[in-house]
Amino acid sequence: MAEAAFKEGLEDVVAGESSICYIDGNKGVLSYRGYNIHTLATHATFEETAYLLWYGSLPNRRQLAELRAQMSAERHLPDAVIGFLDSLPNAAPMDVLRTAVSMLSHFDPDAHDMSDAANLRKAIRLTSQIAMLVAFFDRLRNGRRPLEANPAASHAAAFLEMLNGQAPGPNGERAMDVALVLHADHELNASTFAARVTAATLSDVHSAVVSGIGTLKGPLHGGANEAVMKLLLQFPDEQAALEGVGQMLKDKKKISGFGHRVYHTEDPRATHLRQMSEALGRETGDLKWFRMSQAVEELVKREKGLNANVDFYSASTYYVLGIPIDLFTPIFAVSRISGWTAHVLEQLRHNRLIRPRAEYMGPPDGQPWVAIEERA
Secondary structure, three states, rough: OOOOOOOOHOOOOOOOOOOOOOOOOOEEEEEOOEEEEEHHHHHHHHHHHHHHHHHOOOOOHHHHHHHHHHHHHHOOOOHHHHHHHHHHHHOOHHHHHHHHHHHHHOOOOOOOOHHHHHHHHHHHHHHHHHHHHHHHHHHHHHHOOOOOOOOOOOHHHHHHHHHHHHOOOOHHHHHHHHHHHHHHHOOHHHHHHHHHHHOOOOOOHHHHHHHHHHOOOOOOOOOHHHHHHHHHOOOOOOOHHOOOOOOOOHHOOOOEEOOOOOOOOOOOOHOOOOOHHHHHHHHHOOHEEEEEHHHHHHHHHHOOOEOOHHHHHHHHHHHHOOOOOOHHHHHHHHHHHHHHHHHHHHHHHHOOOOOOOOOOOOOOOOOOOOOOHOOO
């Protein structure tokens, strides 16, 4: 059988079959289990979206209530994990998150059960716990007492309340909910592929998620929205932003938040985050960050023909929600844990070890042995 042609970075190489997520980069289409992202962002909650990813269909009223109850019941952390979070106030949040998820495996009641039912329970448990890890760590590093989760709140509202110390308004809750829906899955992106590779060895769910977090930490995958906000904060107003970014374009410097490996038109997730950024700005009476973002977007589109991606407007959205910049990537994980675990479950249900080949570029076989005394 002829070997497949090498493509750097595996670009456009089909590495497996999945029924979870579909992308058409030329048409700007993203769907989960056949539901277009615009439909989900308009109508679905994060809990409904997570159920869809895990179970393959939207929940009915009873199933949704059961999932919400399960997620609420799992909003607690072992004392040892809280102590760990408190011991590293100056550590990078993604480093803390990676290690804390690994620690959680030692306290998981289903840790040694690899059945499908147990792995589903781990998926639900981890989805609740990762949100708590991020919120608790931020409060502890700032000398504030962690707050108990509101058992009646949605996942988005509970997270924001644990983080900020007060319940969000309806627009804030909705913005966080939509952001979680939009980031929940994105086919075989780097972190999801890493999680599936780990799961394919028949390792456990926690190890697969740790692989995903470690991969998401890389600035070529997660972190772009952090860079966007740091860029915007350099400028006092729209005019200064236009002049500064214009100079960056002349100097051929990369502007974070634009372009995408898959999409050749507007990232459909950016459409909704742009709307969220504007709505939150109007609610708070501070449209500065939205207007600055909009001006930069128009400039980059006009000069370089690049479209904003999911990271560009998520920056101003999160910032107006009061989220610290270095938590932007961990919040990516708060959402993507649903997609990671859905893919891990799918991988384990139809498992085959993922073992690609490399195109060898080294010296030919048969090199003569040189005694150590004769080596230069």
